[in-house]
Amino acid sequence: MNKNDIIIRRETEKDYRQVESLAREAFWNLSRPGCFEHYFIHIMRDHEDFVSELDYVAELGGRIVGSVMYCKSRLRDENGCEKNILTMGPLCVMPDCQRQGIGKALLEHTFEKAKEMGYDTVINFGNPDNYVARGYKSCKKYNVCFEGDIFPAALLVKELAEGALDGRKWYYCPSDVDKPCDDAEAAERFDAQFPPKEKGWQPSQEEFYIHSHSVINL
Ligand SMILES: CC(C)(COP(=O)(O)OP(=O)(O)OC[C@H]1O[C@@H](n2cnc3c(N)ncnc32)[C@H](O)[C@@H]1OP(=O)(O)O)[C@@H](O)C(=O)NCCC(=O)NCCS
Numbered sequence: 001m002n003k004n005d006i007i008i009r010r011e012t013e014k015d016y017r018q019v020e021s022l023a024r025e026a027f028w029n030l031s032r033p034g035c036f037e038h039y040f041i042h043i044m045r046d047h048e049d050f051v052s053e054l055d056y057v058a059e060l061g062g063r064i065v066g067s068v069m070y071c072k073s074r075l076r077d078e079n080g081c082e083k084n085i086l087t088m089g090p091l092c093v094m095p096d097c098q099r100q101g102i103g104k105a106l107l108e109h110t111f112e113k114a115k116e117m118g119y120d121t122v123i124n125f126g127n128p129d130n131y132v133a134r135g136y137k138s139c140k141k142y143n144v145c146f147e148g149d150i151f152p153a154a155l156l157v158k159e160l161a162e163g164a165l166d167g168r169k170w171y172y173c174p175s176d177v178d179k180p181c182d183d184a185e186a187a188e189r190f191d192a193q194f195p196p197k198e199k200g201w202q203p204s205q206e207e208f209y210i211h212s213h214s215v216i217n218l
Contacts, residue, residue, distance in 0.1 A: 003101055008106060019066045023038040033205075034199040040152065052088065054070040058102045068091045111160055127207070134158065
């Protein structure tokens, strides 16, 4: 693959189903048997917190091979002062195109766009392996936590402007954009619109469990 052949562009309505299929391929059996990320993408686009200006795809030879999306979220300090930030995700790349710099290109492109829009902080949950090279750090390093002073190991923070978070304690207030994903039956009904695919176990599910249940205490 020649990196110069990758086109990074905004998603259009015509791309919707192709992007949902891409997410289904990329996330299938990764963190659970099957996946719901294609459903998440489907409902996310209609949510008030969805940031359509940062909805990008990567195209290679006329085929969409990568996608990234963002939504609005907030940080609140101990005095109740709030700051508007971005939550990144889902981010996905077609399995046969992974580890060739497409995810990196999507993130770096959209970080620049986010800066132009005035944002200085991006947060997401994820496997740190995928993000530390992009400058993400543990939430603990920036004193960003959930109510109860919980610092999840998978809560990763990227400052788009150095010093944006200035060391004070921040509570992360995510959007409720993923709430409909709690409805497993609706997600299943949506998945039934795609070609049948076998659900199963793979070791990444245990890795996901470990990452998503770990907190940083020291
Ligand atoms: C995670 C994902 C989006 C990354 O996209 P990608 O195009 O495969 O990744 P890139 O080639 O751009 O590499 C991004 C970074 O991942 C890391 N990486 C690359 N290859 C790696 C490997 N073999 N092992 C561990 N980390 C690796 C590196 O830090 C790399 O950054 P660098 O090139 O500056 O060192 C993609 O693999 C994917 O879709 N995975 C399935 C869905 C998923 O997990 N999404 C993220 C949810 S947390």
